[in-house]
Amino acid sequence: MTSSQDALLPGTQRALLHRIAVAQREGRTPSLVAAVVRDGRTVWHGARSSVEGHAPDENVQYRIGSITKTFTAVLVMRLRDEGVLDLGDPLEKHLPGTAVGEATIAQLLAHTAGVAAESPGPWWERTPGSLRPELSDVLGEQPLLHPAGRLHHYSNTGYTLLGALVEELRGAPWEEVLRREILEPLGLHRTSAQPQAPHAGGWAVHPWADALLPEPAEDLGRMASAGQLWSTTGDLARFAVFLAHGDERVLSAESVLEMRTPAAPAEAPDVVDGVSYGLGMQLTTRDGRLLVGHSGSLPGFLANLTISVEDDLAAVVLTNCTSGPSLGTVGADLLRIVAEAEPRIPEPWRPLREVDPAALELAGQWYWGTGAFGLRVTADGLLSLAPLTGGGRGSRFRPNGDGTWTGLEDYYAGELLRPVRRPDGSLSHLDLGSFVFTRQPYDPEAPVPGGVDPEGWRGLD
Structure with missing residues (x-):
């Protein structure tokens, strides 16, 4: 130095x-x-x-x-x-x-x-x-x-x-x-x-x-x-x-x-x-x-x-x-x-060197209950989960090599993120330390704990 x-x-x-x-x-x-x-x-x-x-x-x-x-x-x-x-x-x-x-x-x-x-x-x-x-x-x-x-x-x-x-x-x-x-x-x-x-x-x-x-x-x-x-x-x-x-x-x-x-x-x-x-x-x-x-x-x-x-x-x-x-x-x-x-000059944005199709399939919007979250695949090969509005828990996740990911920070540090698939191989939902993340709020096609009312969303009389 x-x-x-x-x-x-x-x-x-x-x-x-x-x-x-x-x-x-x-x-x-x-x-x-x-x-x-x-x-x-x-x-x-x-x-x-x-x-x-x-x-x-x-x-x-x-x-x-x-x-x-x-x-x-x-x-x-x-x-x-x-x-x-x-x-x-x-x-x-x-x-x-x-x-x-x-x-x-x-x-x-x-x-x-x-x-x-x-x-x-x-x-x-x-x-x-x-x-x-x-x-x-x-x-x-x-x-x-x-x-x-x-x-x-x-x-x-x-x-x-x-x-x-x-x-x-x-x-x-x-x-x-x-x-x-x-x-x-x-x-x-x-x-x-x-x-x-x-x-x-x-x-x-x-x-x-x-x-x-x-x-x-x-x-x-x-x-x-x-x-x-x-x-x-x-x-x-x-x-x-x-x-x-x-x-x-x-x-x-x-x-x-x-x-x-x-x-x-x-x-x-x-x-x-x-x-x-x-x-x-x-x-x-x-x-x-x-x-x-x-x-x-x-x-x-x-x-x-x-x-x-x-x-x-x-x-x-x-x-x-x-x-x-x-x-x-x-x-x-x-x-x-x-x-x-003299604020720190950030490093240039750089794209991924290689795209992992399995990771890319996980990217996008997910819901924990009614809370909206975004899941991104970052250039360092990690997943980044963050709330899209308001407060909420987020973390980065590293791959474990078997299709699962481990949280690196805060509430989800050490917790396992596991993609769950349907019998036909399509992606159903994410299991994050037993929490279910779905593509739609309380997706009736996903095994949401407690079940989803069969009559679906409705107005208030």
């Missing part, structure tokens, strides 16, 4: 710079650095700093806090894809003796395991990890606060357990597995568990004075898999491309899509903002866009990675203050600026 200021129009670049300049000034932070990714490459990088002439570039490390959790989740998903574990497995099956063994791996990934948010000892973000050498030190005497699977409760200690799970099943330290399985294949050479020069220092800014206090940069020890990493805008831009499109060397596109799919509701105060959680990824809706990614914070640092898959855009924002600008808002604004100023 290369950085090119020429890829965006000058007016767009100025709007992006203005946004981060306002964030750095109003957020009162020593420095703020950002990058925008479009179509798989970095197209803009900007920075603002309190030190004149020392604006950080895309290779300066900042601590990224809980964005680390997304890396840990990728490691767990790799274990799943290899068949080493199932997301429905209880933790006890692979990591016995933790006192939270009944929680499933999926629940830990989605923060629905009921595990406490923090370690019960001294403030873990500002104290050495050597104070918590064992999992029992991290979890304490009462690690479970809620029944597993009942609600979303964000948990740093839950991701500590997932890091321990990776170590147990790989037989190597979490950091070593991370470097071998994610960082090296994706070329994230400036992402590390310990800071590597050049890196920013972490600061606290006095709330009522323009004064600074240096923050400690502790090694989190056992809790590293929840928030240890340092990274750069350059590396996180590459990571964003992976999270949007997948990379077969690390994780398939299907598996990263699963990570981006809601797996848990939000905690009650966040529901109104449309915030939910997938498997190691935060999901929110802003400006009519579904945004995925993760935020991060540790004393002295804030971080945010935001992706709009539909726009093929991503933004990375990093800063070195304990509290200050809302980086989630900044990241969403950077995406909005580019999407509105």
Whole structure:
């Protein structure tokens, strides 16, 4: 991936710079650095700093806090894809003796395991990890606060357990597995568990004075898999491309899509903002866009990675203050600026290379009850079902090679679409997960469940 200021129009670049300049000034932070990714490459990088002439570039490390959790989740998903574990497995099956063994791996990934948010000892973000050498030190005497699977409760200690799970099943330290399985294949050479020069220092800014206090940069020890990493805008831009499109060397596109799919509701105060959680990824809706990614914070640092898959855009924002600008808002604004100023040019329409007569026979108008739907055969060889008027359920379907099709999205994801034929071989109707779709509303010649009144359609006396 290369950085090119020429890829965006000058007016767009100025709007992006203005946004981060306002964030750095109003957020009162020593420095703020950002990058925008479009179509798989970095197209803009900007920075603002309190030190004149020392604006950080895309290779300066900042601590990224809980964005680390997304890396840990990728490691767990790799274990799943290899068949080493199932997301429905209880933790006890692979990591016995933790006192939270009944929680499933999926629940830990989605923060629905009921595990406490923090370690019960001294403030873990500002104290050495050597104070918590064992999992029992991290979890304490009462690690479970809620029944597993009942609600979303964000948990740093839950991701500590997932890091321990990776170590147990790989037989190597979490950091070593991370470097071998994610960082090296994706070329994230400036992402590390310990800071590597050049890196920013972490600061606290006095709330009522323009004064600074240096923050400690502790090694989190056992809790590293929840928030240890340092990274750069350059590396996180590459990571964003992976999270949007997948990379077969690390994780398939299907598996990263699963990570981006809601797996848990939000905690009650966040529901109104449309915030939910997938498997190691935060999901929110802003400006009519579904945004995925993760935020991060540790004393002295804030971080945010935001992706709009539909726009093929991503933004990375990093800063070195304990509290200050809302980086989630900044990241969403950077995406909005580019999407509105330079909307994505769609790919040209292209026809099918080959026409499948069996698929073409299914195309056209269908009715589910009285609801009208259109079924199209698209150039990628899929079927696309969508309501013709009003609301309704739609999906794309992939062929299974036996005349049936499997849904790919939303309500019909995984459901089977089966063309049903009459004894003479002609097409009768479509069976979609037991729902009957007919060529005419309640077609009397099709086996509509409950039957069709023999007197047919009529007026009202």
